[in-house]
Amino acid sequence: MKRKITDKxxxxxIQSGDPEAxxxxxxxxxDDIYRFVFYKVSHQHEAEDLSxxxxxxxxxxxxxxxxxxxVRALLYRIARNLVIDYYxxxxxxxxxxxxxxxxxxxxxxxxxxxxxxxDELRLLLEKGIxxxxxxxxxxxxxxxxxxxxxxxxxxxxxxxxxxxxVLLHRAIKALKxxxxxxxxxx
Amino acid sequence: xxxxxxxxxxxxTPSQEWxxxxxxxxxxxxxxxxxxxxxKKIHSNNAKRVGVVVNPFSWMQPSLAVVLLGVIILGxxxxxxxxxxxxxxxxxxxxxxRTIENVQVAITPSIEEKAKIELSLASxxxxxxxxxxxxxxxxxxxxxxxxxxxxxLNEVTKQVQIAHEAVEKVKEDSxxxxxxxxxxxxxxxxxxxxxxxxxETVSSLSxxxxxxxxxxxxxxxxxxxxxxxxxxxxxxxxxxxxxxVEEFLADHVEDLQVKVEKATTALxxxxxxxxxxxxxxxxxxxxxxxxEGELIDTTGSTISFGLPEQPVEVIPTLTPVEALExxxxxxxxxxxxxxxxxxxxxxxxxxxxxxxxxxLQDKLSNAKETTSILNEYKQSLGxxxxxxxxxxxxxxxxxxxxxSALPAENTEVDSNTEQTSNEVGxxxxxxxxxxxxxxxxxxxxxxxxxxxxxxxxxLVEEDSNGDNKEEExxxxxxxxxxxxxx
Numbered sequence: 001m002k003r004k005i006t007d008k009x010x011x012x013x014i015q016s017g018d019p020e021a022x023x024x025x026x027x028x029x030x031d032d033i034y035r036f037v038f039y040k041v042s043h044q045h046e047a048e049d050l051s052x053x054x055x056x057x058x059x060x061x062x063x064x065x066x067x068x069x070x071v072r073a074l075l076y077r078i079a080r081n082l083v084i085d086y087y088x089x090x091x092x093x094x095x096x097x098x099x100x101x102x103x104x105x106x107x108x109x110x111x112x113x114x115x116x117x118x119d120e121l122r123l124l125l126e127k128g129i130x131x132x133x134x135x136x137x138x139x140x141x142x143x144x145x146x147x148x149x150x151x152x153x154x155x156x157x158x159x160x161x162x163x164x165x166v167l168l169h170r171a172i173k174a175l176k177x178x179x180x181x182x183x184x185x186x
Numbered sequence: 187x188x189x190x191x192x193x194x195x196x197x198x199t200p201s202q203e204w205x206x207x208x209x210x211x212x213x214x215x216x217x218x219x220x221x222x223x224x225x226k227k228i229h230s231n232n233a234k235r236v237g238v239v240v241n242p243f244s245w246m247q248p249s250l251a252v253v254l255l256g257v258i259i260l261g262x263x264x265x266x267x268x269x270x271x272x273x274x275x276x277x278x279x280x281x282x283x284r285t286i287e288n289v290q291v292a293i294t295p296s297i298e299e300k301a302k303i304e305l306s307l308a309s310x311x312x313x314x315x316x317x318x319x320x321x322x323x324x325x326x327x328x329x330x331x332x333x334x335x336x337x338x339l340n341e342v343t344k345q346v347q348i349a350h351e352a353v354e355k356v357k358e359d360s361x362x363x364x365x366x367x368x369x370x371x372x373x374x375x376x377x378x379x380x381x382x383x384x385x386e387t388v389s390s391l392s393x394x395x396x397x398x399x400x401x402x403x404x405x406x407x408x409x410x411x412x413x414x415x416x417x418x419x420x421x422x423x424x425x426x427x428x429x430x431v432e433e434f435l436a437d438h439v440e441d442l443q444v445k446v447e448k449a450t451t452a453l454x455x456x457x458x459x460x461x462x463x464x465x466x467x468x469x470x471x472x473x474x475x476x477x478e479g480e481l482i483d484t485t486g487s488t489i490s491f492g493l494p495e496q497p498v499e500v501i502p503t504l505t506p507v508e509a510l511e512x513x514x515x516x517x518x519x520x521x522x523x524x525x526x527x528x529x530x531x532x533x534x535x536x537x538x539x540x541x542x543x544x545x546l547q548d549k550l551s552n553a554k555e556t557t558s559i560l561n562e563y564k565q566s567l568g569x570x571x572x573x574x575x576x577x578x579x580x581x582x583x584x585x586x587x588x589x590s591a592l593p594a595e596n597t598e599v600d601s602n603t604e605q606t607s608n609e610v611g612x613x614x615x616x617x618x619x620x621x622x623x624x625x626x627x628x629x630x631x632x633x634x635x636x637x638x639x640x641x642x643x644x645l646v647e648e649d650s651n652g653d654n655k656e657e658e659x660x661x662x663x664x665x666x667x668x669x670x671x672x
Binding site for chain 2: 019020022023026027030031034035038039047048051052055056059124129144145
């Protein structure tokens with residue numbers, strides 16, 4: 001909540017001609033946006049380029065005199081659209097290396113959640129997150145990894161709150177199904 | 187699968203080096219843009235030109251600003267700033283170029299000189315436009331190319347406006363009548379010259395780009411026309427020698443005739459063919475048979491460079507009725523322009539001649555607008571896909587199709603689905619904000635999970651706060667406000 005008020009304040013500063021305020025928006029959200037984009041393109045350099053672009057577009061959008069209610073939602077929304085554009089122009093999708101990704105994740109702060117094994121993570125990523133459709137993956141990432149509210153997600157995905165809840169529900173069902181299917185096979 | 191796994195996923199972070207360097211780049215860009223456009227939206231009140239000159243340095247260290255200003259003043263000649271001055275709209279260095287120009291204007295003391303500089307800057311903007319368009323031809327990305335052309339066109343529009351204002355100021359405040367006439371003549375001549383170049387460069391663009399920048403072209407030509415007319419007006423008011431005035435006007439009338447010819451040809455080409463008009467009529471017929479409001483949503487939306495989705499431009503006003511109206515308006519306009527032209531040729535006294543020119547120019551810009559609207563409507567043909575509307579049954583088909591896009595509802599819940607539903611909901615969905623809302627969700631989902639063969643139940647839709655985006659997701663039929671009646 002506090003974050004939201006700060007954002008409003010920063011937004012006002014930007015609109016009244018103080019570009020430095022935008023630096024604070026950048027500092028506040030760069031990690032989140034990078035992570036979100038990273039899971040969507042699964043490539044470090046692409047994720048970096050796209051994340052930078054997200055902030056530039058956001059700046060252009062705010063500067064263009066458009067009214068912005070929630071900077072955070074706007075950032076994710078622009079990020080989402082940029083990734084869509086990115087895949088539209090680069091038809092070939094780089095293959096995700098799940099093992100590397102799982103290893104990176106597992107090696108980070110290994111004491112924190114010891115009960116989560118490397119295999120479990122791999123399963124979640126490969127069979128779960130990356131096997132889902134774009135919308136399902138987005139909503140799971142936004143809700144559970146990024147921790148956004150349903151209200152914010154509905155702004156980002158341009159759906160009503162009800163539709164978002166339904167989508168989330170279905171996404172989780174699909175995720176569970178995908179993982180269970182894999183376990184059954186083994 | 188549990189929440190901890192998701193928490194683990196949160197541990198991805200960007201590298202610190204990249205974060206810092208990206209921040210630097212972004213903020214550099216932000217600073218550049220904000221001082222270049224300081225006169226625009228961010229300071230919404232009409233910032234005076236002086237404001238633009240002072241603002242650019244606000245982000246620099248004061249000492250640096252002084253040094254830069256010193257360099258500009260000492261250098262004084264435009265050429266001394268070298269590479270910067272060769273930059274084009276959309277280039278990184280372009281804002282600096284504009285700032286230097288603004289400073290030059292600001293340090294020029296007399297209003298006559300100021301007006302002359304602004305006028306020459308207008309010509310410069312057009313030269314930049316030429317350069318940008320010639321580069322745009324090699325650019326494969328239509329969006330990039332058209333954006334740059336748009337920027338260059340906007341620069342021309344702005345500068346013509348500024349020059350026009352500067353000339354007006356001379357006309358009002360200057361005491362030297364020879365100067366007044368000189369700048370007014372210059373304004374007219376340059377405007378006509380600029381107009382010619384714009385038309386030439388625009389016609390050299392590829393068709394895709396030309397369509398994109400259509401609006402900007404109309405806008406810039408309007409501004410140029412206005413300036414040229416105001417120049418003529420001033421000349422007539424200031425020059426006392428009748429003969430000279432007539433000579434001057436005759437030139438202009440000749441120009442105008444060429445323009446009229448062009449505009450009428452374009453308009454005539456834009457007219458709907460009999461076939462297209464017939465198609466629009468069929469659409470009207472079909473539309474009237476469909477409940478109002480339902481069709482607007484079939485048009486979809488477009489995503490433009492990563493910004494939030496916006497509806498396709500033609501949609502909000504798109505009705506075939508309007509297309510037909512525009513068409514008949516265009517037909518009238520062609521006749522109308524022909525009439526005005528006759529009137530123009532007969533007219534003698536200078537003042538009413540000027541009026542005639544003005545009316546004709548208004549009509550011409552009207553004609554241009556109508557031409558582009560008609561072309562837009564033509565493209566919209568086929569957006570509303572209507573299979574041969576031969577009888578009523580087609581329209582009925584459309585309606586039922588839309589209905590069946592919503593999954594059929596069956597409120598009879600078998601125990602299996604209930605189980606899955608609960609299980610799923612029990613895990614993660616429980617986290618969701620309000621319990622009450624969840625209830626609605628679950629019942630809605632259960633209904634939807636079950637087989638959808640018997641669709642006989644009545645579905646009552648309460649108005650869901652008029653949200654017009656709702657229809658974009660027909661596959662997600664369940665709104666929390668909807669009520670199912672057994």
